[in-house]
Amino acid sequence: MRMTVRIEPRLSVPPGLKLLIPLLSLGAALFSGGIFLYFLGVSPLKAYSVILKSSLGDSYGISETIVKAIPLTMAAIAVMLSFTMLIWNIGAEGQIFMGAIATAATVRYFSVDSRPAMYLLMFLAAGAAGGVWGAIAGYFRAKWNVNEIITTLMLNYVAMNLLNYFVFGPWRDPSSLGFPMTAVFPDSARLPFLWGTRIHTGLFLALLLPLLFWGILRYTRWGYEIRVMGENPRAASFAGMSYLKNVVLVMFLSGAIAGIAGMGELAGLQGRLQHGFSGGYGYTAIIVAWLARLHPLAIVLVSFLMGILLVGGETLQIVMRLPLSSVMVLQGLILFFVLGGEFFRKFRIRIRFLKGAPTEPLREESQPWK
Amino acid sequence: MEIIIPILTAAVRSGTPILYATLGEILTEKGGVLNLGLEGIMLLGAYSGFSVAYSTGSAWLGVVAAFLVGCLLGLLHAFICVSLKGNQVVAGLAMTMFGTGASSLLGRSLVGFTIPGLDRISVPLLGDIPLLGPVFFQHDAMLYCSYALVLFFCWYFSSTRPGLNLRAVGDNPRAADAMGIPVAKIRYIYTMVGAGIVALGGAYMSLAYTKMWGELMTAGRGWIAVALVIFAIWNPARAALGAYLFGGVEAFQLRLQTAGTTIPAPILMMLPYLMTVAVLLFISIRKGKGIVFGAPASLGLPFFREERD
Numbered sequence: 064m065r066m067t068v069r070i071e072p073r074l075s076v077p078p079g080l081k082l083l084i085p086l087l088s089l090g091a092a093l094f095s096g097g098i099f100l101y102f103l104g105v106s107p108l109k110a111y112s113v114i115l116k117s118s119l120g121d122s123y124g125i126s127e128t129i130v131k132a133i134p135l136t137m138a139a140i141a142v143m144l145s146f147t148m149l150i151w152n153i154g155a156e157g158q159i160f161m162g163a164i165a166t167a168a169t170v171r172y173f174s175v176d177s178r179p180a181m182y183l184l185m186f187l188a189a190g191a192a193g194g195v196w197g198a199i200a201g202y203f204r205a206k207w208n209v210n211e212i213i214t215t216l217m218l219n220y221v222a223m224n225l226l227n228y229f230v231f232g233p234w235r236d237p238s239s240l241g242f243p244m245t246a247v248f249p250d251s252a253r254l255p256f257l258w259g260t261r262i263h264t265g266l267f268l269a270l271l272l273p274l275l276f277w278g279i280l281r282y283t284r285w286g287y288e289i290r291v292m293g294e295n296p297r298a299a300s301f302a303g304m305s306y307l308k309n310v311v312l313v314m315f316l317s318g319a320i321a322g323i324a325g326m327g328e329l330a331g332l333q334g335r336l337q338h339g340f341s342g343g344y345g346y347t348a349i350i351v352a353w354l355a356r357l358h359p360l361a362i363v364l365v366s367f368l369m370g371i372l373l374v375g376g377e378t379l380q381i382v383m384r385l386p387l388s389s390v391m392v393l394q395g396l397i398l399f400f401v402l403g404g405e406f407f408r409k410f411r412i413r414i415r416f417l418k419g420a421p422t423e424p425l426r427e428e429s430q431p432w433k
Numbered sequence: 434m435e436i437i438i439p440i441l442t443a444a445v446r447s448g449t450p451i452l453y454a455t456l457g458e459i460l461t462e463k464g465g466v467l468n469l470g471l472e473g474i475m476l477l478g479a480y481s482g483f484s485v486a487y488s489t490g491s492a493w494l495g496v497v498a499a500f501l502v503g504c505l506l507g508l509l510h511a512f513i514c515v516s517l518k519g520n521q522v523v524a525g526l527a528m529t530m531f532g533t534g535a536s537s538l539l540g541r542s543l544v545g546f547t548i549p550g551l552d553r554i555s556v557p558l559l560g561d562i563p564l565l566g567p568v569f570f571q572h573d574a575m576l577y578c579s580y581a582l583v584l585f586f587c588w589y590f591s592s593t594r595p596g597l598n599l600r601a602v603g604d605n606p607r608a609a610d611a612m613g614i615p616v617a618k619i620r621y622i623y624t625m626v627g628a629g630i631v632a633l634g635g636a637y638m639s640l641a642y643t644k645m646w647g648e649l650m651t652a653g654r655g656w657i658a659v660a661l662v663i664f665a666i667w668n669p670a671r672a673a674l675g676a677y678l679f680g681g682v683e684a685f686q687l688r689l690q691t692a693g694t695t696i697p698a699p700i701l702m703m704l705p706y707l708m709t710v711a712v713l714l715f716i717s718i719r720k721g722k723g724i725v726f727g728a729p730a731s732l733g734l735p736f737f738r739e740e741r742d
Contacts, residue, residue: 072737103538151522203710207717212469212522213660214713220653220706228699346530353523388537388648395473395531399509402519402527409518 069413076408088404092397099392105383113382114375126260131370136269137324138348139362140276141317147357148293148313154200154215155321156345157222158193162322164226165192166329167245167336170252181251185326193322194315201314205307230338244337254331263331277359350398440684441568446642448680449576450634454658455672456582457630462662464623465603466514467733469525471631472655473532474506478632480536483639483646484543492551492640503632507625515620518735537648550644551575573641586669599623603729606736616736660709664716682708
C-alpha cells in the first residue's frame with residue numbers, strides 16, 4: 064500500500080464549498096488573531112465579545128456599524144470596478160481625500176443657500192477631484208504601462224499631504240484652538256441624518272451604487288467589455304475594444320466613486336474637513352472587494368461585516384486600551400486566510416491509496432487536465 | 434561645498450533603508466515572486482530590531498532579529514504565493530496591513546525610548562578622502578554592509594551558477610523545472626532571504642537612522658522601494674543610485690524645513706512621492722524606446738508544475 068497526495072485543478076466548484084470556504088477563512092483568521100491577542104496578554108474571547116456587543120448589541124451599535132459601512136461600500140465598489148479589469152487601484156484612500164478636499168473647497172468658495180444646488184455642486188466637485196486623481200494613474204498605466212499600484216499609492220501620500228496643507232494652513236478654523244480642521248459647514252451643505260441616528264442620507268448612495276454597477280457589469284455591453292478586458296486584454300483588443308479609453312474611464316469612475324464617498328463622510332457625518340478624517344476606508348475597501356469576490360451586491364454585506372470590526376475596534380480602544388492597529392492585524396490576517404482559501408476553491412487535494420509496486424504509472428485518463 | 438557635503442552625507446544615510454529594501458525586493462523578484470508587502474516587513478523589521486537592541490543592549494543582535502523576522506514573513510508570503518498559488522498582489526497588501534498593524538500594536542510600549550544604536554566608524558584611509566570620505570565612508574558598519582551587498586548581488590546574478598538558476602526560475606520556470614532546478618524550493622529560499630534583507634532596511638531606520646521606534650516610521654519607504662526596483666531595472670547598482678537619489682530628495686527636503694523656509698512642510702513632504710511617480714513615468718516612457726528592461730518574465734505568476742501552457 065502506498066499513499067499518494069495529488070493536487071488537481073477543479074473543473075467546477077461545489078456550491079456548498081462556495082459558502083463554506085469564505086466562512087472557514089474568516090473563522091481561521093479570527094482564531095489566529097485570537098492567538099495573537101492572547102500572546103499580548105489580552106483575552107481573545109473578551110475582545111471578540113466586546114467587538115460583537117458594541118457593534119450589534121443594541122440599535123445604537125447597529126446604526127454605528129451602518130455609518131462605517133456607508134463609505135466602505137462606496138470605496139469597495141470603486142476598487143471593485145478597477146479590479147474587475149485587473150487594474151489595481153490601491154489609491155481609493157487618496158481619492159477619498161481628494162473628494163473631501165474638493166467638498167471643503169466647494170463649501171468655502173462656492174457656497175450657495177439652496178440645498179439641492181449645494182448637494183449637486185459638492186457631488187460634482189468631489190467626483191471630479193477623485194476621478195481625476197484616479198484617471199492620472201489610469202492614463203499613465205494605459206499609455207506607458209506605468210505600474211498603477213505604485214502610482215495610486217504614491218498619490219495617496221500626496222493627497223494626504225495636500226489635505227494636511229489645507230487643514231494646518233489656509234483653511235484652518237481660527238476658533239479651533241489650534242486643531243487642524245476647517246470651520247463647520249453651513250447647514251445647506253449638510254446631508255440630513257436619518258431616524259435620529261448618525262446614519263446619513265449617503266446610505267442611499269451606498270445601496271444604489273452596488274445595484275447600479277451590478278446591473279451595468281452584468282447586463283450592458285460596456286460591462287461585458289470591461290470583464291473581457293480583465294480576463295483577456297489581448298482578445299479584447301483584437302475585438303476592437305479600446306484599452307486606453309476604458310482604463311482611463313474605469314479609473315476615472317473608480318476615483319469618482321471614492322471621491323464621493325469622501326464627500327459623504329464630510330457632508331453627511333463630520334461636517335468639516337479635518338486631519339486624518341478617513342480611518343483607512345480606502346485600504347479596508349480592498350479587503351471588502353476581495354472578500355466579496357468582486358461581486359457588487361456581496362460588497363454591501365461584506366462592508367457591513369467589516370463595519371462590525373471597525374466599530375468593535377474603536378470600542379476595544381476605549382474599553383481594553385488596544386490601539387486601533389489591532390484591527391489592521393485582523394484585517395491582514397483575514398486577507399491572508401481568504402487568499403489561502405482560494406486555493407481550495409481552485410484545486411482539490413486527492414489522497415489515494417495505491418496497491419502494488421510504488422512505480423505504477425498513472426494512466427492518462429486519470430489525469431483530467433491533460 | 435560646506436552646504437553640499439552634509440546634504441550628500443545625509444542622502445547616503447537616508448537612502449540606505451530604501452537601498453536594503455530595494456535589494457531585498459530585487460532578490461525576491463529575480464525568482465519570479467512579487468512581494469508588495471515591503472512596507473509591512475520594514476515596519477516589523479524596524480520594530481523587532483529596536484525591541485531586541487533595547488532589551489539586550491546590542492544593536493547587532495537587533496539586526497539579526499530583524500533579519501530573522503523578515504525571513505519568517507517571507508516564508509509566509511512564499512507559502513501563500515508559491516504553495517497555495519494565491520494572488521501575489523493581494524498577498525502583498527495583506528502583508529502590508531498585517532505588518533503595519535502588528536508593529537504598532539507590539540511597539541506601543543517602546544514609543545519614546547532611544548538607544549545608542551550603531552556606532553559611527555570612519556573607514557581608515559578612505560574616510561580621509563576629501564568629499565568622498567565624509568559622504569561615503571564616515572558612517573556605521575551596517576551602511577558599509579549595504580555597499581558590499583550591492584557588489585555581491587551584481588556578481589551573484591551575473592557570474593554564479595546559483596544566480597543563473599535563480600534568474601532561470603524567474604524568467605522561465607518551466608524550462609528551469611525541465612533542467613532539474615527545484616523551482617518551488619528556490620522561490621521559497623529567495624523570498625525568505627529577500628524579505629530578510631527588506632527587514633534590514635527597517636532595522637537600519639530604527640537602529641542607525643533615528644535610533645528610536647515610532648509608529649508608521651517608514652512612511653511609505655517600502656512602496657518607494659517597490660518603485661525603485663522598476664527604476665533600477667532589476668540591477669543592484671542602479672538600485673543604489675536610485676536609493677541615494679531618493680535619500681537626497683529627503684535630505685534636501687528636511688534641510689529646507691529646518692532652515693525655516695516659507696514653503697509649508699506638507700508641500701515639501703510630497704516631494705519624495707511625486708518624485709517616485711516622475712521617476713516611474715520617465716523609465717516607463719523610455720522603455721517604449723528600446724532600453725533593455727530586466728523584468729523577470731514570469732514575475733507575479735505562480736508556477737503549477739502539472740499544468741500545461
